[in-house]
Amino acid sequence: MTFDRAQQLDALLEPYLQARREQQLYRSPLTLESPQGARVLQGGRWLHNFCSNDYLGLAQHPALIEAGQAALARWGAGAGASHLVCGHSQEHAALEDELAAFVARPRALVFSSGYMANLGVLTGLLNKRQAVFEDRLNHASLLDGGRFSDGDFARFAHNDCADLERRLTDCPSPNPWVVVDGVYSMDGDQAPLTELAQLCQRHSALLMVDDAHGLGVFGPQGQGTLAAAGLDLQAAPVLMGTLGKALGSFGAFVAGSQTLIDSLIQRARTYIYTTALPPAQAAISRQALRILQQEPEHLARLHSNIQRWRQGAQALGLAISPSQSAIQPLILGSNERALHYQAELLAAGFWVSAIRPPTVPQGTARLRITLSAAHQASQIDALLTCLAQLQRQDPSLCQDPSLCQGSSLCRGSSL
Numbered sequence: 001m002t003f004d005r006a007q008q009l010d011a012l013l014e015p016y017l018q019a020r021r022e023q024q025l026y027r028s029p030l031t032l033e034s035p036q037g038a039r040v041l042q043g044g045r046w047l048h049n050f051c052s053n054d055y056l057g058l059a060q061h062p063a064l065i066e067a068g069q070a071a072l073a074r075w076g077a078g079a080g081a082s083h084l085v086c087g088h089s090q091e092h093a094a095l096e097d098e099l100a101a102f103v104a105r106p107r108a109l110v111f112s113s114g115y116m117a118n119l120g121v122l123t124g125l126l127n128k129r130q131a132v133f134e135d136r137l138n139h140a141s142l143l144d145g146g147r148f149s150d151g152d153f154a155r156f157a158h159n160d161c162a163d164l165e166r167r168l169t170d171c172p173s174p175n176p177w178v179v180v181d182g183v184y185s186m187d188g189d190q191a192p193l194t195e196l197a198q199l200c201q202r203h204s205a206l207l208m209v210d211d212a213h214g215l216g217v218f219g220p221q222g223q224g225t226l227a228a229a230g231l232d233l234q235a236a237p238v239l240m241g242t243l244g245k246a247l248g249s250f251g252a253f254v255a256g257s258q259t260l261i262d263s264l265i266q267r268a269r270t271y272i273y274t275t276a277l278p279p280a281q282a283a284i285s286r287q288a289l290r291i292l293q294q295e296p297e298h299l300a301r302l303h304s305n306i307q308r309w310r311q312g313a314q315a316l317g318l319a320i321s322p323s324q325s326a327i328q329p330l331i332l333g334s335n336e337r338a339l340h341y342q343a344e345l346l347a348a349g350f351w352v353s354a355i356r357p358p359t360v361p362q363g364t365a366r367l368r369i370t371l372s373a374a375h376q377a378s379q380i381d382a383l384l385t386c387l388a389q390l391q392r393q394d395p396s397l398c399q400d401p402s403l404c405q406g407s408s409l410c411r412g413s414s415l
């Protein structure tokens, strides 16, 4: 007998792929030939990297690598089981204690990724018909969590407290949840956390903040956007943070009350039914937390790099967003345009990713430029110089073309 079931499956799948190609929405990963960093080897060329989430440059910090090597030697390669079977090691337990102390909450629970943490919280804790209001620009993992949960899921207009208040006022069910990103992953702007906490207090709503891009970036030592806003557990009872971005490691956690964490251990399926993170990875995250507290220079350098970028881009008249975070998008509109600029920058030696729908709303395709403490000032200046050249070919890149023509970068730049 000959089989042709794979052919049958491919025939079913191919039309979707073809449509994605035609809409300039087809995606495929490029393969790194060097470790993550401010300069990376790709396709045999060294590129200036402006698209990683390694905001503090910790992925290559020698102390993290040493901590990982020592923990690998002590604990071996893998956890071997889920936390609740026999995969929960002293490294995991210590990481949870240290994370809780760092974000000033009674307890923390480690998940294998931020996607799983968000899914676990929302699908695990929302009761049938419990309302959950999410900012419409929330990360996909939060939106999926709300959608896949038993709750009544709705989205409110981005950072629009008036829209949220109307929805909370009309909400028939008690104990609604309000779920936001601390820093929006594709726009870099921050949620108005103080207003949101006040709104939640007035309406007895429960605020959950995903601080994937705020942890390690905002707050005195990088404790995140809630700490920066002076909001504690009572104001925002659910905090999610990731360990694979500014902390340079991998994994995620949820922090909150003892009861919140106990409930997640019983109810979060993405915690219960998956292998625990390798203990060595937990050891790397613990080292990253120590570095955040002992070496403030990384945070300071990140913010000075962000300011250098913003000042340079403003001088060029580029249409930058109000973001103060490491994420500095340049919104270009069409998918073709975003891909065109990505290709131009790549040709000039800069790796900047074009972000297209459905990751961002239709018509807002963009270059998502990210800054890191690992960038040299000269790399940021070189990117600005390259954009200035591109801008001369396409003045619509500028918010204000007269500004751009007056800019010294724009007048005399060469790569």
Ligand code: PLP
Binding pocket: 112, 113, 114, 115, 116, 118, 139, 141, 181, 185, 210, 212, 213, 242, 243, 244, 251, 252
């Ligand atoms: N939340 C936000 C806001 C993110 O940007 C990401 C990024 O990927 C995640 C959650 C998921 O985290 P992880 O990459 O650890 O799955």
